Amino acid sequence: MRTESEMLDLILQTAKVIQADAVALSGSRTNPNAPKDEFQDYDVVYIVDDLAALVTDLAWLEAFGKRIIEQHNILDHRRLYLMLFEDGNRIDLTLCPKEHIKEWVDSEADFTVLDDPQGLFQPYTPSSKRYWTKPASADDFAKSCNEFWWVSAYVVKGIQRQQFVYAVDHLYGICQKELLKLLAWQVAADRGVIDVGKNYKYLFEYLPAEKEEEFATLLDFSNKESLIQSLLSTQQFFHKEAQVFSLKTGFPYDKETAEKMIQYTKEKLNLRK
Incomplete structure (x- = not known):
């Protein structure tokens, strides 16, 4: 597996070959607190003048090495090339037109400039706060609780209709995400603004x-x-943590509605009380 130094050298060399105007690195490799391991991607952006010419002939991508699998995507004015190489390294490479550099900056939590002779990145200050969680307001908490209990009814419906993909999508994609948000708010209530990372990947570092x-x-x-x-355990977990959070912050919690939804779930799923 090529080393980080070798990969960064290759990234900069390739930037010169395609005459990129600037190069920056984002993602976990710019975060000193992120775990270091072989699965860290190289999230790279090339700021370019002539996007059309580069995407018309992608032969220059061969310089990075043999790929196991790749994806090519369009993101607004940018082009994204996701590449997993045979040696295990991965590059998520963005081509961004110079006139749309702010579009890329706004999409990132933080970045480190690797090469920028024209000073294109100078007007922009990296912000690592994209995945930070700040203390919740009473309104934030009320909306989250309402969303959790409302969507739990969709999970019940999916289960009873034997539509399990639908049920899981709502349970994990919404209800359990609201639970993670609540746990993050628990920490933020004690510590202030915290960095939970993308998809809450650092959240449990703050918790028992x-x-x-x-x-x-x-x-x-x-x-x-x-x-x-x-579903039942998720409801009980959320209900417990919501009451703890309510006591900690003084924010009101609609315990009556929560308990009615727990009862509704049991009745509709034909479970014993």
């Missing part, structure tokens, strides 16, 4: 190990019975 273990037990969606248990 048993919280992560409890959340992990919610992630078994392998059959109907497991899905039902996940």
